[in-house]
Amino acid sequence: MLKILKYSFYDLMRSRWSYVYFLFYLALGFVLLFLNHDLSKAVITLMNVIIVLVPLISTIFGVMYFYNSKEFTELLLAQPLKRSSIFLGQYYGVAGSLTLSLILGLGIPFILYGLFQSDAIWDFSLLLVTGAFLTLIFTALAFNIALSNENKIKGFGYAVLMWLFLAVIYDGLFLLSLIIFEEYPLDSFSLAATTFNPIDLSRTLILLKLDISALLGYTGAVFKSYFGTNLGLFISLGMLVLWTVLPIWRLAYKSKRKDF
């Protein structure tokens, strides 16, 4: 598995896409900090970028990579190798290189601008952790979709739809249900609804850590009493882990049974 991981990783490096992705974040980080020296404000802006772009790029990249390396995968399948290690190796290669680009790309400018002396360091680490989780989750979901659809167009369509659903439509439905059921106590409902969507969960986790959480008022207080505690943090991180592990498990499971 490690060999395949390494191969996928270097393949991405060679194709320069990792570099482009890395340079994009590097530029973003530098421009943000150049325009605004306040690290904690830059964290808010970055959050907006991360919760939208990271899932999108991971999804597209995952699907693209899977379809692109299909011939190579078929070649590997002819070899005496475990199927799960072929697919998981590829997955970890892609997800690993994307995560690395994200962390290095954002980490370097922030460190240069004095992250370690600033008290924004915890917020920033949380941002990177959630960013990494989002990469892992959405690449895994994309691999699943690609594995289940032979047709590339269909696969792409589903992948983009999945991103659209989690990033936009889910919030729309959430909002609608909040307005329709406004007569009822909605605190536990909105807590549950946020926990079940990795993008919402990441957004809430980061928002609650920042000053801006004062805007959330009473609802924010309810959220804070849940996410602010160690238990809440563990539950939400556990949820993110679950979101990562489940698609990976399905990937391994499906790949064993699939007829190539």
Place this chain on the structure above:
Amino acid sequence: MKHFSKVLVLILLLMGTSLWAKTIVVCQDCELGSIKEGIAVAVDFDTLLIKKGTYKEYNILIDKPLTLLGENYPVIDGGKRGEIIRIVSDNVTVDGLFLINVGTSYTTDYAAIRVVKSENFIIQNVVLEKLFFGIYLEKSNHGKVYHNKIIGDAVDEYNSGNGIQLWYSHNVVVDRNIVQGVRDGIYLEFSDHITINNNQSTNNLRYGLHFMFSNDDTYTNNTFQNNGAGVAVMFSKRILMKGNTFRQNWGSAAFGMLLKEINDAEIIDNTFEENTIGINIEGSNRITYEGNDFINNGWAVKVLGACYTNSFVKNNFLYNSFDISYNSKLNDNKFENNYWSNYTGYDLDKDGIGDVPYRPVKLFSYIVNRTPETIVLLRSLFMDIIDFSEKVSPVFTPDNLMDAMPLMKKTE
């Protein structure tokens, strides 16, 4: 020579008693070792010069027109047993004292200095620490509270007092005081024609400044920073608020300024910076907002209903999460010539005024007003999308709530 000067002093003293005010020295090693003794000896219009030292005294009653002048800030330690100075006479001046340890009580409002039914008083250069109430003016008019420093260490609202409190007092000037760490920095109740200038009210538990039922008052160039809930102006008429700074009143129930049942006020050239809510307005009519800066607030202005004929002219709204929040579809307030940092219109004829009207109420803030729980969707991509579509074609927000002539550049 020696004898001559003694005789001269004696003559002068004798003349003093009969003709003009004399100075009585109080110090710990003197004949007069306490302030109470000094007051007992003094006659009307005398000056009590209090030398440096620590005087353990409380319930000092000033019942004749005197000047209490401290030299190098003598300490009067109340020993937490009651109030320290009570003034019940007209024309009293208290200057340059350091008062500490005022008693705490749940039935009596003990104050460091209390002025009762007196006129023409001056309280200046006084430092108060470890206090319950600071300077308490009760039915006292035409006085001056100038350049005092009040440093409290209040922890809970229920067992702390106010820094400077005016109750049924009129025509008083409160100038250049520093108040921090008390319940309400400056509190006015039933007090008219008060001038509050150049004060700094910071880190107080509740409000930096609190008005109740007080009319025709003016406050200018004050700074209110990091108070529990900012400044509250309630049930008052004709108040002028000019050039004040409201900063960092940040918390889930905090605001820069709260207006409740305020009519005919003028709010001019103030700065509201980094407050959760810049101004919270409820039931306030005919108010002019002009030349104010709203910078980095959560909500710059939150209008909660029953507010009519207010006008917002030439204000700067810079980088607030929400510029205006409104909870009804009816609008009777005027927005004109403001600068909005979120404005994306253009100015083809280059007259400095945008050609497209600006709508300061976002759909999201309208939804949040209806269903407060929806605030959890703050900064979600979906909200940005529907905000954008509402901006293009307004459906939910009041039609006429817009700035038809938004400025392209900040006003100075």
